Amino acid sequence: MKIICIGRNYVEHARELNNQIPEEPVFFLKPDTAIIIRNRPFFYPDFSSKIDYEVELVLKIKKNGRHILPEFAHTYYDEIGIGIDFTARDMQESLKTKGLPWEKAKAFDGSAPISSFVNISKFNDLNDIPFSLRKNGETVQLGNSGLMIFDFNTILVHISKYITIKMGDLIFTGTPAGVGPVAIGDRLEGFLGEEKMLKVDIK
Ligand code: MG
Numbered sequence: 001m002k003i004i005c006i007g008r009n010y011v012e013h014a015r016e017l018n019n020q021i022p023e024e025p026v027f028f029l030k031p032d033t034a035i036i037i038r039n040r041p042f043f044y045p046d047f048s049s050k051i052d053y054e055v056e057l058v059l060k061i062k063k064n065g066r067h068i069l070p071e072f073a074h075t076y077y078d079e080i081g082i083g084i085d086f087t088a089r090d091m092q093e094s095l096k097t098k099g100l101p102w103e104k105a106k107a108f109d110g111s112a113p114i115s116s117f118v119n120i121s122k123f124n125d126l127n128d129i130p131f132s133l134r135k136n137g138e139t140v141q142l143g144n145s146g147l148m149i150f151d152f153n154t155i156l157v158h159i160s161k162y163i164t165i166k167m168g169d170l171i172f173t174g175t176p177a178g179v180g181p182v183a184i185g186d187r188l189e190g191f192l193g194e195e196k197m198l199k200v201d202i203k
Pocket of ligand 1: 054
């Protein structure tokens with residue numbers, strides 16, 4: 001399986017990092033070795049001194065598809081969860097400045113903690129799914145799928161023009177404003193609506 005992540009999908013987040021608002025979805029990949037499951041801890045890596053959290057809604061793909069048409073895009077997923085797109089921001093800034101790929105800063109081991117998944121039928125409106133992140137008990141990010149620049153279906157149509165999506169793939173759909181650094185000893189908690197889905201201790 002693979003993880004495909006959308007970047008700059010919330011206007012306020014693009015602005016906070018001084019990025020342009022994209023005209024089409026920006027995406028990058030993480031390998032399966034990035035995944036952390038079952039609320040296991042994240043071990044702060046020695047190659048960075050600024051690891052940022054980015055809480056995101058995550059779609060689980062349920063069947064293979066390429067060149068997906070907009071009217072069928074919704075048939076490719078029916079489960080959603082919460083994930084954190086950990087980013088070595090110091091390395092990413094340096095790579096961006098040099099015009100180099102971001103992988104080292106985004107795809108490292110443990111950079112993708114994910115929650116369990118719930119059926120999307122739990123939500124009346126897929127364009128109104130609230131989610132949030134708490135750091136040490138304080139809410140640091142508040143998002144809603146309705147604020148995405150590119151909605152779930154638009155994302156799948158775009159990605160599948162270039163890359164076949166397969167059953168079990170995960171799509172990180174972008175982070176809202178409020179990203180910030182973690183330190184050893186911090187606890188992150190991700191919420192889907194009111195429900196706590198994910199806990200990550202930084203060690
Ligand atoms: Mg992200």
